[in-house]
Amino acid sequence: MxxxxxxxxxxxxxxxxxxxxxxxxxxxxxxxxxxxxxxxxxxxxxxxxxxxxxxxxxxxxxxxxxxxxxxxxxxxxxxxxxxxxxxxxxxxxxxxxxxxxxxxxxxxxxxxxxxxxxxxxxxxxxxxxxxxSPAKPFPEKIALPHHDGIIFVELKNVLYCEADNNYTWFFLANGQKHLVSKTLRDIQDTLEERNFLRVSRQHLINLDHIAKFMKGEGSYVIMTDGQSITVARSQKEKLVERFGWL
Known part of the structure; x- marks a missing residue:
């Protein structure tokens, strides 16, 4: 080389x-x-x-x-x-x-x-x-390393990310999903400043795609695609703070 x-x-x-x-x-x-x-x-x-x-x-x-x-x-x-x-x-x-x-x-x-x-x-x-660029600190797309190249995805179309050992699944609004060769922790470090929140060991969600938040002992959110995602007890307060919910 x-x-x-x-x-x-x-x-x-x-x-x-x-x-x-x-x-x-x-x-x-x-x-x-x-x-x-x-x-x-x-x-x-x-x-x-x-x-x-x-x-x-x-x-x-x-x-x-x-x-x-x-x-x-x-x-x-x-x-x-x-x-x-x-x-x-x-x-x-x-x-x-x-x-x-x-x-x-x-x-x-x-x-x-x-x-x-x-x-x-x-x-x-x-x-x-x-x-x-300081003029536009929050770009609209992310580049995702894939097994056969790079995938370019608009952040607004990402519903949530799901851990799969050392890989991460990206679930999109159009029903597609992509497996990325990054851990969920790596994805979290990149996206949490972009209105995403780690709600459990398994999931990182796009807060713009929450359709409903179900309170109670076993709290969970329902995403805009109908998927239910558990919110860990330790993350429940962070989720409430982000939205200013009572």
Whole structure:
């Protein structure tokens, strides 16, 4: 697998190249660049399988560089110093990322993902830019990693999510359901700020799709598709608070 590293910090470039050599021998680093323009020319001239790319760079940032490339016929792993809140945007877009300073275990995991899917969908990049934009902090879609690619789903159409061991089922308003290779906890971390609530170990629900809340000892909600979902005793108070119910 041929790789290019583009980062305006020389020390970060050297460290990542060394880590790839030590921990990911299947990756051949064919170019190391500290300038975005040099990196762009290298991508056009060498056709890499994966590009490890910094976002914040002078003259041309990582997003602008990818726009200049046009057709993304390679995988992209962003190497970023963004804080934990912005990292949610990467998860929301199903885009691989590494936090600086890069950790060996995270690097190995990112390379393994690239080996399974060696191309970025341009819609993922558009989603990421939208999520990181302060002008519109709550995008309308989420990208879901699927066994044969990426599924793009509008949040308003997600009724609820159901845990299935290390996977999660997404149940949609049109009757479809999709199995995603993420745990429900991972999904919860991404969606709870988007009007979703974990009501039990098994379920994360879209509060906009609650049709009825049944109080009592065994509380449960009825969703707009008629599905009844149990509300754990520990989560009942949170649900009531979110709606301001008496």
């Amino acid at each position: 041929k790789a290019i590293i583009i980062d305006d910090e020389p020390d970060c470039v050297k460290l990542l190249a060394l880590q790839l050599k030590m921990y990911c021998p299947q990756v051949e680093v064919i170019g190391e660049y500290t300038g975005s323009e040099e990196g762009l020319n290298a991508i056009r001239g060498t056709a890499p399988d994966v590009v490890f790319l910094d976002i914040e760079m002078p003259k041309m940032n990582g997003f602008q560089l990818l726009e200049m490339v046009g057709d993304l016929s390679f995988a992209v792993v962003f190497v970023t110093a963004y804080d934990k809140f912005a990292v949610k945007a990467f998860k929301f877009s199903a885009i691989d990322y590494l936090l600086k300073p890069t950790d060996a275990k995270d690097l190995i995991a990112a390379v393994q993902k690239v080996e399974r899917s060696r191309r970025m969908d341009s819609r993922q990049l558009a989603l990421l830019k939208q999520h990181l």
